[in-house]
Amino acid sequence: MSDTKIDIAVVSDHPGIARWHAMAPPGRVAGVAGLRPIVPFRHDVLPPPAGPGVAELSLYVAPQWRRRGIGSRLLDAVRRRAAEGRAAERRVVVDVVAGSPGEAFSLRHGFRYARSRRHDLLTYHDVHQAWLSELVDAERPGYRLTHWTGAVLDSPGVRDLLRSPSRLGGAVLIAADAEGDLAAYAAAVAGAPWQPRARQYGPVVLPGHHGRHLDRWVSAALIQRLREVHPHVQEIETTTADDDADLLAVRAGLGFHLLRRTRLYELTQP
Numbered sequence: 001m002s003d004t005k006i007d008i009a010v011v012s013d014h015p016g017i018a019r020w021h022a023m024a025p026p027g028r029v030a031g032v033a034g035l036r037p038i039v040p041f042r043h044d045v046l047p048p049p050a051g052p053g054v055a056e057l058s059l060y061v062a063p064q065w066r067r068r069g070i071g072s073r074l075l076d077a078v079r080r081r082a083a084e085g086r087a088a089e090r091r092v093v094v095d096v097v098a099g100s101p102g103e104a105f106s107l108r109h110g111f112r113y114a115r116s117r118r119h120d121l122l123t124y125h126d127v128h129q130a131w132l133s134e135l136v137d138a139e140r141p142g143y144r145l146t147h148w149t150g151a152v153l154d155s156p157g158v159r160d161l162l163r164s165p166s167r168l169g170g171a172v173l174i175a176a177d178a179e180g181d182l183a184a185y186a187a188a189v190a191g192a193p194w195q196p197r198a199r200q201y202g203p204v205v206l207p208g209h210h211g212r213h214l215d216r217w218v219s220a221a222l223i224q225r226l227r228e229v230h231p232h233v234q235e236i237e238t239t240t241a242d243d244d245a246d247l248l249a250v251r252a253g254l255g256f257h258l259l260r261r262t263r264l265y266e267l268t269q270p
């Protein structure tokens, strides 16, 4: 059933993020939708080549307003924008819990199942600092660590970020290179000072550099560096494809533990 008293309004309070509110009289927000381009560490979400840009959809309707078509109207607004030709938003993904209303809604609207994912959490309280330093300081002949910090709003590649000067911002990027040749990297994005949870992307090991435990090395260095740059960060959340046993073993070895499992659904605009 469609609720005609609801207005869908565009909100522009976050640069680079599209947001909509479903407004119910007298000015109450009944639902929200957001579309955030996934840049530049998108390997985590869908394997490269990513083709058109990928944007992550978030959608929430307050429980008392559900099953009245509000989620569908918010999604219509999102789809109209995605269809307007913004390359970065042509492919929309959404993460939902198995068997949830979100999954039923996604299927109803033609999203395709892409993969199952695990979300893990590392709490700094559980990290042994001396052990972490040992991992980071271990010799890796032929490789060295570099890092970059700044704000990631646009979509430059990792190599471009590493070439640019560090500046203020929530993102921290750690890379391993072999004589200037990028070999592996991991990144994290910290939130505002009142948000204790940062989000990690990667590690990614580039072809030709596997089998040297660079994934563990850059991850350990990232955990260390992130806390130095953003001391307010208390914990780090990661997302991993459920069938990526190697990466899950790296995460477990560093002290991450399971937070929740979700399913990723995808919708590609024609």
Ligand SMILES: CC(C)(COP(=O)(O)OP(=O)(O)OC[C@H]1O[C@@H](n2cnc3c(N)ncnc32)[C@H](O)[C@@H]1OP(=O)(O)O)[C@@H](O)C(=O)NCCC(=O)NCCS
Pocket: 001, 058, 059, 060, 061, 062, 065, 066, 067, 068, 069, 070, 071, 072, 073, 094, 095, 096, 100, 101, 102, 103, 104, 105, 106, 108
């Ligand atoms: C998922 C969510 C946004 C749906 O919002 P909504 O306003 O209730 O959605 P709509 O009324 O437009 O539903 C459209 C269709 O989706 C399907 N659907 C939605 N909720 C469902 C549920 N609980 N069970 C089964 N099907 C459901 C139905 O096919 C429905 O059509 P119908 O009501 O004619 O049967 C809302 O339940 C929500 O906020 N959930 C928590 C957050 C979440 O899971 N977000 C992920 C979004 S993809």
